[in-house]
Amino acid sequence: EAQVTQNPRYLITVTGKKLTVTCSQNMNHEYMSWYRQDPGLGLRQIYYSMNVEVTDKGDVPEGYKVSRKEKRNFPLILESPSPNQTSLYFCASSLDRLGTGELFFGEGSRLTVL
Amino acid sequence: RKEVEQDPGPFNVPEGATVAFNCTYSNSASQSFFWYRQDCRKEPKLLMSVYSSGNEDGRFTAQLNRASQYISLLIRDSKLSDSATYLCVVTGFNNAGNMLTFGGGTRLMVKP
Numbered sequence: 001e002a003q004v005t006q007n008p009r010y011l012i013t014v015t016g017k018k019l020t021v022t023c024s025q026n027m028n029h030e031y032m033s034w035y036r037q038d039p040g041l042g043l044r045q046i047y048y049s050m051n052v053e054v055t056d057k058g059d060v061p062e063g064y065k066v067s068r069k070e071k072r073n074f075p076l077i078l079e080s081p082s083p084n085q086t087s088l089y090f091c092a093s094s095l096d097r098l099g100t101g102e103l104f105f106g107e108g109s110r111l112t113v114l
Numbered sequence: 115r116k117e118v119e120q121d122p123g124p125f126n127v128p129e130g131a132t133v134a135f136n137c138t139y140s141n142s143a144s145q146s147f148f149w150y151r152q153d154c155r156k157e158p159k160l161l162m163s164v165y166s167s168g169n170e171d172g173r174f175t176a177q178l179n180r181a182s183q184y185i186s187l188l189i190r191d192s193k194l195s196d197s198a199t200y201l202c203v204v205t206g207f208n209n210a211g212n213m214l215t216f217g218g219g220t221r222l223m224v225k226p
Contacts, residue, residue, distance in 0.1 A: 033214070040122075042218035043158070043201065090157055099213050100146045100205040105157035 002027045006091050006106035013081055014114050021076045021109050023091030029104070030097040032074040033058065034066065036087040037108075043090070049074055050097050081113040117141060118204050120217035128225055131192045135220045137202030138184040144206035147178055147185045152199045152219065161187075161200070192224045 004025045013019055025032065033048035035058075045058030049068040063085055065077040074093075078085060091106040119138045127133045139147075147164035162169065164176040164185045175188040185204075189196055202217040 035216075040218070043216040045214060048214075088155075098205075102148075102160045102163075103150075103158070103203075103214075105159070107157050108155070 002104070004091055004093055004104050004106040006089075006109045008109060009107060010110050012112045012114065015082055016080050019078050019081060019111075021078075021089060021091075021111070023074045023076065023106060024072050025074075025091075025093040025104070026072065027093060027095065027104065028071065029093035029095050030071070031094040031099040032068065033092050033094075033099060033103075034064070034074070034076045035090045035092065036060065036085075037090065038087050046076065046089075048099060050099070078111075081111075083113045085111065086113045087111060116218075118202060118215045118217040120200075120202055120220045122218055123221040123223075125220065125222045126225060127192055127222070129192055129194060131224075132188065132190045133192055133222060134186055134188045135200055135222075136184050136186050137204075137217050137220075138182075139202075139204045139215075140183070141204070141206050142180075142183060144183075144204045146205040147176075148203040148205075149174075149176055149185075149187050150201040150203060150216075152201055154198075158201055189222075192222075194224050194226065197222055197224045 034046040035043045047066040049055045089109045092103040149161040150158040151161045152158040168177040173190045177186045199219040199221045201219045
């Protein structure tokens with residue numbers, strides 16, 4: 001089954017404790033991206049990647065890192081999480097390298113930073 | 115001004131009603147347009163692409179008005195299962211330089 005898988009789905013952590021949210025897709029998609037969704041602010045792009053070893057900042061990259069060492073994986077790293085990073089995070093992928101085609105989203109990861 | 119704007123709603127309509135949402139965008143060079151549907155606490159899923167000539171999929175009709183820079187989504191004969199948040203997505207370079215911008219979403223609630 002074609003899908004985008006994120007882990008963990010739910011996480012409660014404390015300020016400053018490094019964490020990684022994994023994202024994996026099995027559709028051989030070139031484009032992958034991370035979004036956060038907050039009430040009243042909608043979906044905002046954090047980082048995106050058009051190919052292996054190619055990553056670019058989105059609208060709200062501060063406090064996040066990503067890597068794209070393999071085509072299928074695009075982990076999101078919070079080196080020192082803060083409470084303002086409490087949010088619902090979505091990973092997405094697209095066959096279109098520019099991400100202008102259909103986006104396939106993971107089920108989301110709800111992060112709470114205390 | 116936001117780059118992509120939607121009325122957040124909620125739009126409360128009875129079953130069987132026809133309802134329409136608009137989404138305005140500020141970048142006249144925007145290239146592609148989409149409507150996504152998002153159920154509560156779930157991931158967004160593509161509802162339909164929006165073509166220059168307009169397109170229809172069953173009870174759903176999407177239109178693009180480039181002159182006035184908006185896209186629209188019309189839902190006929192609303193069903194309870196249509197209750198969701200509808201997100202418009204516009205592609206093209208935005209202020210941050212990247213390609214994709216989401217609207218804030220319009221919430222639809224269809225009542226019996």
